[in-house]
Amino acid sequence: MSNHVNLERRRQAIYGWLLLSPAALMLSIFAFYPSVATFWSSLFTRNTRRKPSEFIGTENYADLFADPTFWLVVKNNLFYAGITIPVSIAIALAMALWANSKIPLRGFVRTAYFTPTVLPMIAAANLWLFFYTPGLGVLDQIGSLFGLPSVNWLGQPETALWAIIIVTIWKEAGFFMIFYLAALQTIPEDLKEAADIEGASRWTYTRRIVLPLLMPTTLFIMVNAMINSVKLIDHLFILTKGGPSDASKLILYYIWEMAFAFFDAPHAAAMTILVLAVLCIVAAIQFLYLDRRTHYQ
Amino acid sequence: MKRLSHYIESAAAILLALIWISPLLFAFWAAFHTTSDAVNFNIMSAWTLDNFRTAWDGAPWLRYFMNTFLLVTIVLIGQFFFTTLAGFVFAKLEFPGKNLVFILVLMQLFILPEVLIVENYAMVSRLGLFDTLFGVGMPYMASAFGIFLMRQSFKSVPIELHEAARIEGCGLLGILWRVYVPLAKPTYLAYALVSVSTHWNNFLWPLIVTNSPETRPLTVGLSIFGAPENGVDISIISAATIMSVAPLLIAFLVFQRQFVQAFLRAGIK
Numbered sequence: 027m028s029n030h031v032n033l034e035r036r037r038q039a040i041y042g043w044l045l046l047s048p049a050a051l052m053l054s055i056f057a058f059y060p061s062v063a064t065f066w067s068s069l070f071t072r073n074t075r076r077k078p079s080e081f082i083g084t085e086n087y088a089d090l091f092a093d094p095t096f097w098l099v100v101k102n103n104l105f106y107a108g109i110t111i112p113v114s115i116a117i118a119l120a121m122a123l124w125a126n127s128k129i130p131l132r133g134f135v136r137t138a139y140f141t142p143t144v145l146p147m148i149a150a151a152n153l154w155l156f157f158y159t160p161g162l163g164v165l166d167q168i169g170s171l172f173g174l175p176s177v178n179w180l181g182q183p184e185t186a187l188w189a190i191i192i193v194t195i196w197k198e199a200g201f202f203m204i205f206y207l208a209a210l211q212t213i214p215e216d217l218k219e220a221a222d223i224e225g226a227s228r229w230t231y232t233r234r235i236v237l238p239l240l241m242p243t244t245l246f247i248m249v250n251a252m253i254n255s256v257k258l259i260d261h262l263f264i265l266t267k268g269g270p271s272d273a274s275k276l277i278l279y280y281i282w283e284m285a286f287a288f289f290d291a292p293h294a295a296a297m298t299i300l301v302l303a304v305l306c307i308v309a310a311i312q313f314l315y316l317d318r319r320t321h322y323q
Numbered sequence: 324m325k326r327l328s329h330y331i332e333s334a335a336a337i338l339l340a341l342i343w344i345s346p347l348l349f350a351f352w353a354a355f356h357t358t359s360d361a362v363n364f365n366i367m368s369a370w371t372l373d374n375f376r377t378a379w380d381g382a383p384w385l386r387y388f389m390n391t392f393l394l395v396t397i398v399l400i401g402q403f404f405f406t407t408l409a410g411f412v413f414a415k416l417e418f419p420g421k422n423l424v425f426i427l428v429l430m431q432l433f434i435l436p437e438v439l440i441v442e443n444y445a446m447v448s449r450l451g452l453f454d455t456l457f458g459v460g461m462p463y464m465a466s467a468f469g470i471f472l473m474r475q476s477f478k479s480v481p482i483e484l485h486e487a488a489r490i491e492g493c494g495l496l497g498i499l500w501r502v503y504v505p506l507a508k509p510t511y512l513a514y515a516l517v518s519v520s521t522h523w524n525n526f527l528w529p530l531i532v533t534n535s536p537e538t539r540p541l542t543v544g545l546s547i548f549g550a551p552e553n554g555v556d557i558s559i560i561s562a563a564t565i566m567s568v569a570p571l572l573i574a575f576l577v578f579q580r581q582f583v584q585a586f587l588r589a590g591i592k
Contacts, residue, residue, distance in 0.1 A: 035418070049470060050409075067442070143586075146542045153350045156560075196343070200343070204583050204586055205587065278527075282440060286531060
């Protein structure tokens with residue numbers, strides 16, 4: 027009998043490793059090896075024809091920390107995250123509450139909110155270009171109706187990052203909405219009835235019952251929004267290219283520029299490692315909080 | 324009072340909806356008008372298809388469309404293959420070391436392929452896949468997200484079906500193919516919709532690994548077409564943009580419910 031069990035166990039192990047190996051190979055080639063290789067190459071100098079690369083330890087990191095552009099980009103990215111995360115979550119929540127209530131044209135409203143999600147970021151940037159272009163753009167035309175002067179939204183440091191932020195919020199809010207919408211539909215009707223009987227206002231009901239019940243969804247969305255604030259940079263290529271004078275440059279764009287425009291792979295690698303460290307922290311937050319879904323039961 | 328607040332909220336919801344699709348509507352308007360009519364918002368002005376003609380002649384769009392189509396197909400087939408096998412192992416087989424490997428796989432959820440562009444580029448070049456559609460698709464094939472999704476789906480398959488198939492003399496791969504895969508159809512569909520729209524829209528990585536019109540997908544082609552150096556005007560850019568988002572947008576409008584369900588199923592674990 028135990029012989030048989032042993033055989034079955036061995037069979038499962040053999041099959042297991044066999045079936046895992048294709049995916050494991052791919053993940054090793056395109057995730058684990060590159061991560062280690064990135065770390066390794068961040069410890070060396072650039073390999074040029076005149077000078078082969080040599081080990082310099084943490085000097086690339088020291089260079090980054092001494093580089094004012096790096097700090098500007100970090101600041102930009104923190105600002106970008108600090109605005110886009112709460113604002114798109116708040117808008118998504120409002121959208122979901124509206125799309126879930128009995129309003130006229132509900133089908134149209136839902137579609138309109140969600141549509142930006144299926145557009146490529148590059149296309150979204152092109153659409154918004156029409157808004158931001160000085161003189162001809164929609165924003166300036168609206169402004170001129172009120173006698174406001176023309177503004178170069180993308181061309182001046184004070185507004186460029188804001189212009190980028192607005193496109194991001196526009197793109198992701200509708201996506202987050204559907205998760206709230208799904209969560210709202212799981213809230214039992216009797217809670218609303220009970221609240222009505224107790225004479226609670228709609229505002230009280232929303233704040234004291236709906237919002238706490240949506241908490242796990244909010245955390246899930248927040249993790250997604252954090253990841254997006256690292257990864258959503260495609261529109262920079264169309265709208266500002268990080269300018270003017272780096273005012274709208276974000277980290278991933280800077281990594282790209284460092285590696286593929288300045289051909290400085292070691293510094294790009296060092297920056298990549300720092301980003302990965304931040305993403306690990308986000309992962310830790312998710313594992314710590316997201317599994318505790320039962321706060322309110 | 325209650326009535327009034329209902330009206331105000333409805334109005335606000337609809338206003339927000341109008342604001343939300345206005346970029347698309349303006350681009351649509353601009354695409355069908357001459358540039359001067361477009362920016363003057365002259366409602367009476369004539370509609371024209373000239374912008375589409377000019378845009379179409381300005382770049383090898385047909386090639387770009389083909390490339391994007393091939394790319395999403397390659398990625399999807401690869402993802403189905405790798406995630407089915409791995410998802411099945413994590414859902415139904417027991418052996419030492421499995422949990423450790425699973426944690427390693429989950430780590431990839433946060434090691435975004437977007438962030439590893441430098442080394443992935445080196446890897447793709449080393450494999451001789453630079454400037455090929457295969458090179459664009461490869462890093463996304465063994466998606467940890469997909470593996471997780473398939474695992475969840477396979478886990479919900481009752482063990483009785485598995486046992487029954489085994490008693491009938493089906494091998495492990497046969498059981499996977501005949502029992503698990505057919506039962507996971509909704510998950511495959513959801514995953515396919517999410518994957519296709521993600522890779523149809525992907526930009527940064529294809530920008531890095533493609534270098535010729537023969538491999539460039541739509542997003543990269545569109546960004547090159549619209550680059551200010553090329554001096555194309557707003558109506559023509561709008562026409563090109565509308566053109567390149569049309570297939571996915573129409574598909575979305577037709578299968579809206581499925582799309583939303585797919586994103587939900589893929590998102591909520």
